[in-house]
Amino acid sequence: MxxxxxxxxxxxxxxxxxxxxxxxxxxxxxxxxxxxxxxxxxxxxxxxxxxxxxxxxxxxxSKEDVAISIQLQQFLEVYQALEARPTHEPVVTALRHAVVDVLRAYEEDEADASQFACVMDLVQHSPAVMARSLEMCTEQLDELARRVAVRMGVDPVTDPRPKLVASVASAALQVAVRAWREDEPDEKVSDLADRAFALLEAGINYPAAG
Amino acid sequence: MxxxxxxxxxxxxxxxxxxxxxxxxxxxxxxxxxxxxxxxxxxxxxxxxxxxxxxxxxxxxSKEDVAISIQLQQFLEVYQALEARPTHEPVVTALRHAVVDVLRAYEEDEADASQFACVMDLVQHSPAVMARSLEMCTEQLDELARRVAVRMGVDPVTDPRPKLVASVASAALQVAVRAWREDEPDEKVSDLADRAFALLEAGINYPAAG
DNA sequence: ACGCCATCTGTCGTTCACTGACAGATTTTC
DNA sequence: GAAAATCTGTCAGTGAACGACAGATGGCGT
CATH class of the missing domain: 1.10.10.60 (Homeodomain-like)
Incomplete structure (x- = not known):
């Protein structure tokens, strides 16, 4: 009372x-x-x-789990952002905007940004954290695939495409993050991710040299 | 002497x-x-x-490393197979054939096939092995991206596309292996991988339900 | 206000992965 | 065959992770 x-x-x-x-x-x-x-x-x-x-x-x-707790949180935020996207968008396009929106939100807050950078440092330089991070990402792939399937209006167990899209999107994000940490520290991760997803949208079966 | x-x-x-x-x-x-x-x-x-x-x-x-030693070997074999592909093939197509060829070779030998299945079992059911396997795959991504870049005739540090292709291909393979273990044990992994890569070739920015 | 019950926490003990240091054995090289 | 390089075993130690038990604490009914 x-x-x-x-x-x-x-x-x-x-x-x-x-x-x-x-x-x-x-x-x-x-x-x-x-x-x-x-x-x-x-x-x-x-x-x-x-x-x-x-x-x-x-x-x-585990000791690793505390290090990646923020990354896990970000996955949940991407799910939210994905549901907020207009339903007429193709899946990769919707994922692109969802991911970029979440990343931009972190870039805007000073504290979030530095903590995010710290986590990425840990993931990059500590094999154990890297391994756990990758494991967590694949765990989340099921949930992401499920949501992609809903968007596509297909059955996530019968149709392999949602799983493929989820995995490929996750791979693209990882490439972007890694490029940020190793090659382009001056760029914003959100921009790098945006470009990576743009390449996915355009198709990646590039012709051989010539 | x-x-x-x-x-x-x-x-x-x-x-x-x-x-x-x-x-x-x-x-x-x-x-x-x-x-x-x-x-x-x-x-x-x-x-x-x-x-x-x-x-x-x-x-x-580590104890995990002995479990994934075969997987590492397979990566090296894919590199070999990739170099054997005709140079006019688009990159994803070449990767598709390289991966499928290596998988088929393992399926043909009885001993190799059962050992492969055993490793996949370990990866699926032991989180520590799973984590180490994923870590090893990302380690190999650099080498794979380098070889894809050579095929495309571009610079692997400037151009983000080779890294993206390598990561995405690895993701597709993982999806295929997982589908085999969990949903389609009667299919051959090589066939599942073949289909996954075919989807990649066709593009994956699927429209929303309608 | 009181006590009961569920849940949380600390302590203790144990297992096991992994590593550095040193000494002895074995292979290679000259 | 001796010297140098490499491999291996032993020993001792660190630290992660977990099971079991006991005590503390918050939730809740009366």
């Missing part, structure tokens, strides 16, 4: 969990940023938040 | 190493097949070959 009703919709316990989770992520990124991923131990992260390392593993399945 | 010259081109030490390596792979697959990947310890693999576990790690960087 009365003032006990929380302003938001969740109990005290749930809020505490969210705080712990957020604190673990922040502490982890602090340490990853200064000492590097492999040099940082789970114990150090846990001590910084004053919880036991056992508790860390109740929030995250 | 005299009869010390080896029949083949390598010394005794080198042959011994090859034998140990092969024995480790075989012992590992035996154990993975019966006990599963995570239930098998490196000690068990090493004991089966009568070497120390320390030696195992001098041959393989």
């Amino acid at each position: 009365s003032p006990n009703t929380t302003v938001e919709g969740m109990g005290l316990r749930e809020r505490k969990k969210q705080r712990t989770r957020k604190a673990l992520i922040e502490a982890a990124f602090d340490l990853f940023g200064t000492k590097g991923f492999e040099a940082t131990t789970v114990d150090e992260i846990s001590e910084a938040v004053e919880v036991s390392s056992r508790t860390f593993f109740r929030y995250f399945g | 005299s009869p010390n010259t080896t029949v083949e081109g390598m010394g005794l030490r080198e042959r011994k190493k090859q034998r140990t390596r092969k024995a480790l792979i075989e012992a590992a697959f035996d154990l993975f097949g019966t006990k599963g990947f995570e239930a098998t310890t490196v000690d068990e693999i090493s004991e089966a070959v009568e070497v120390s576990s320390r030696t195992f790690f001098r041959y393989f960087g």
Whole structure:
């Protein structure tokens, strides 16, 4: 009754969990940023938040999982953005805009942008994070394919095309991110992704040299 | 001196190493097949070959690496097959035939086929192997992109298209393999891959439902 | 306000992947 | 055959991850 009703919709316990989770992520990124991923131990992260390392593993399945938590979040945002696209757009075009919109949103916020860059650094320089990131992406491919199938109005188990589109789109995004980190740090990722998807739209069975 | 010259081109030490390596792979697959990947310890693999576990790690960087050694070999074979394709073929078409040819070769040999199926089982059911496999594939993407660039007669660092083609082709192959394992076990992987690449050739920016 | 129950957390102990250092064995080379 | 290079085993250690148990804490009915 009365003032006990929380302003938001969740109990005290749930809020505490969210705080712990957020604190673990922040502490982890602090340490990853200064000492590097492999040099940082789970114990150090846990001590910084004053919880036991056992508790860390109740929030995250592995040390890698905390590093890619932002990437996972971005996938969910792409799903949202995809549903917001007009239904008459061809699938790759819709995916292109959805991805670019999400990336632009991150570029506009200073904090988001630097955290995003930090994650990409981890993915690029720590094999374990890279591996986990790739694994997570393929996990998400099912969901993405399902949504693409809905857009196409076809059955996602019978028709191989939605899975193919989802995988290819994910590959294009990875190429764009990698180009950004390695070759074109001055460009915006969103622009690189935009161009990569544009190439997909145009078809990629290029003729041989001549 | 005299009869010390080896029949083949390598010394005794080198042959011994090859034998140990092969024995480790075989012992590992035996154990993975019966006990599963995570239930098998490196000690068990090493004991089966009568070497120390320390030696195992001098041959393989990780327990996962021994599981995907065949996949790595297949990549090298695709490179070979790609060079054998006529130079007038468009890139995706050439990749399609190269991949399908390699897969068909594995399907024809009984032993190769079952070992291939075993590896795919490991990749599908053991997250750690899956992650390492994906990581290895992205490592190989550089080399594949380089070869695609040569075929296109363009510069692989300036032009983003070769990287895109390589990534997309790899994605298509992964989709085909996955479809084989999960939905169409009765089909041949080579046929599924063939169809996936055919879709790529035709373009994938499908219209929305209507 | 009180207590019951579900859930969360810490502690302890264990397994196992992986690595550096050193010493001994073996192959190669001269 | 001796010296140099390479391979291997042993030892010791780190750190990730998990199972089990006990204590703490928030949720909830009365």
